[in-house]
Amino acid sequence: MTTITLEKGKTIKTLNNIAESGLKVFSKGNYVIDNDSENPEAIVVRSFNMHSLTFGDELKAIARAGAGVNNIPVELCTEQGIVVFNTPGANANAVKEMVLTSLMASSRNLFAGVEWTKSLEGEGKQIPKLVEAGKKQFLGKEIKGKTLGVIGLGAIGALVANDALDLDMDVIGFDPFISVDTAWNLSRNVKRAMTLEQLFAESDYLTVHVPLTPDTKEMFNQKAFNVMKPGVHILNFSRGELVNEKDMEIALENGTVGQYITDFPNENVLKMKNTVPVPHLGASTKESEENCAIMATRQVKEFLETGNIRNSVNFPNASLPYTGKLRVAAFHENVPNMVGQITLAVSSYNLNIADMVNRSRGGYAYTMIDIDNKVSGEVIPGLENKIKQIDGIITTRLI
Numbered sequence: 001m002t003t004i005t006l007e008k009g010k011t012i013k014t015l016n017n018i019a020e021s022g023l024k025v026f027s028k029g030n031y032v033i034d035n036d037s038e039n040p041e042a043i044v045v046r047s048f049n050m051h052s053l054t055f056g057d058e059l060k061a062i063a064r065a066g067a068g069v070n071n072i073p074v075e076l077c078t079e080q081g082i083v084v085f086n087t088p089g090a091n092a093n094a095v096k097e098m099v100l101t102s103l104m105a106s107s108r109n110l111f112a113g114v115e116w117t118k119s120l121e122g123e124g125k126q127i128p129k130l131v132e133a134g135k136k137q138f139l140g141k142e143i144k145g146k147t148l149g150v151i152g153l154g155a156i157g158a159l160v161a162n163d164a165l166d167l168d169m170d171v172i173g174f175d176p177f178i179s180v181d182t183a184w185n186l187s188r189n190v191k192r193a194m195t196l197e198q199l200f201a202e203s204d205y206l207t208v209h210v211p212l213t214p215d216t217k218e219m220f221n222q223k224a225f226n227v228m229k230p231g232v233h234i235l236n237f238s239r240g241e242l243v244n245e246k247d248m249e250i251a252l253e254n255g256t257v258g259q260y261i262t263d264f265p266n267e268n269v270l271k272m273k274n275t276v277p278v279p280h281l282g283a284s285t286k287e288s289e290e291n292c293a294i295m296a297t298r299q300v301k302e303f304l305e306t307g308n309i310r311n312s313v314n315f316p317n318a319s320l321p322y323t324g325k326l327r328v329a330a331f332h333e334n335v336p337n338m339v340g341q342i343t344l345a346v347s348s349y350n351l352n353i354a355d356m357v358n359r360s361r362g363g364y365a366y367t368m369i370d371i372d373n374k375v376s377g378e379v380i381p382g383l384e385n386k387i388k389q390i391d392g393i394i395t396t397r398l399i
């Protein structure tokens with residue numbers, strides 16, 4: 001356990017191995033990293049499943065050093081006013097490199113070939129002869145000129161799609177919610193599929209880069225396999241639950257799916273034919289772990305120290321330049337007259353507003369108000385309590 005203690009500290013807990021360069025972010029300021037804490041102010045996590053945890057009343061933020069947040073009870077956090085961050089794009093290059101490596105290696109039957117070669121240990125001088133005789137069982141396919149279907153054109157999918165074009169593949173993509181930023185970065189040579197079925201029908205290789213949501217869960221199922229080209233290779237570096245395992249097992253047995261390369265092995269997956277189980281290595285590079293950890297911890301630190309929110313998956317993003325004067329930060333229901341009531345509470349203490357921001361997201365909103373005056377210590381708890389009593393306020397901080 002790493003412990004960095006300065007005077008009275010804000011407690012940060014980590015639930016997975018977080019790169020030291022990220023934790024160093026907390027060495028400036030009053031922070032204690034205590035992985036045994038029952039009531040931390042912030043948690044930094046990677047893949048640890050947080051669904052059965054209960055959260056202490058000090059918890060203000062959870063930062064996922066990575067992309068997928070399906071291991072975090074995001075809705076519950078929102079209801080409790082806990083901001084959840086992730087680190088968009090910070091591990092995208094690592095995953096892209098892993099996808100392209102696996103695409104080529106599996107197409108050349110490299111994994112199965114190497115495994116077979118190792119089984120020849122003990123055959124002594126016969127090995128070269130056995131290799132030449134046995135290699136025909138691993139005859140591969142070149143990816144050049146074949147079609148790669150990319151589902152989800154976000155940070156990872158767009159990188160994969162662009163680089164696959166450079167490998168002389170034809171690329172077809174499907175993403176009904178593509179962001180403007182990604183659309184700008186995507187090569188115009190990536191063909192747009194209008195439906196998932198069209199993409200399934202045209203692809204020799206499929207790679208999936210979508211979050212796990214109720215909409216995407218088990219998107220690879222019998223119905224999908226029915227329209228795919230026989231022998232298609234499927235790469236899943238997103239989440240295991242995107243695949244209906246029973247249907248995948250049958251599709252592998254009858255050759256509808258030629259190979260299934262997955263970063264999410266389990267007991268069933270390990271029993272399936274023609275499967276390449278990878279131990280969740282997609283984002284496991286030094287560079288990616290550092291990028292994610294630094295981005296996650298910086299976002300948490302900024303939020304705790306200034307209230308500013310960047311890259312939240314449940315709160316609206318909102319920031320104001322921090323002047324060091326008193327700031328009110330309130331998370332509340334997105335209903336009429338909340339800002340009016342908060343500013344009324346502020347003016348009841350005869351305080352002047354220097355700056356403010358109010359942003360909403362779905363049924364919730366976040367308001368930050370900067371006070372112009374020097375505020376005495378006694379005013380702060382009174383003002384905080386007054387704001388907390390407003391109907392619809394979920395959490396309030398005076399920073």
Ligand SMILES: NC(=O)c1ccc[n+]([C@@H]2O[C@H](COP(=O)([O-])OP(=O)(O)OC[C@H]3O[C@@H](n4cnc5c(N)ncnc54)[C@H](O)[C@@H]3O)[C@@H](O)[C@H]2O)c1
Nearest residue numbers: 067068152153154155156175177209210211237238282283
């Ligand atoms: N194996 C690993 O180590 C690893 C690492 C990083 C991310 N991931 C997984 O990959 C996922 C994608 O990561 P990212 O960084 O590219 O995320 P991202 O948010 O940048 O991109 C996701 C894309 O999926 C699209 N999308 C959402 N629903 C869709 C649907 N129904 N059909 C088609 N497209 C849809 C979105 O519009 C978005 O463009 C993550 O959610 C995570 O589960 C795994």
Ligand SMILES: O=C(O)CC[C@@H](O)C(=O)O
Nearest residue numbers: 046047066067068283284
């Ligand atoms: O932390 C990891 O190693 C994996 C991260 C990955 O699954 C993600 O969603 O970003």
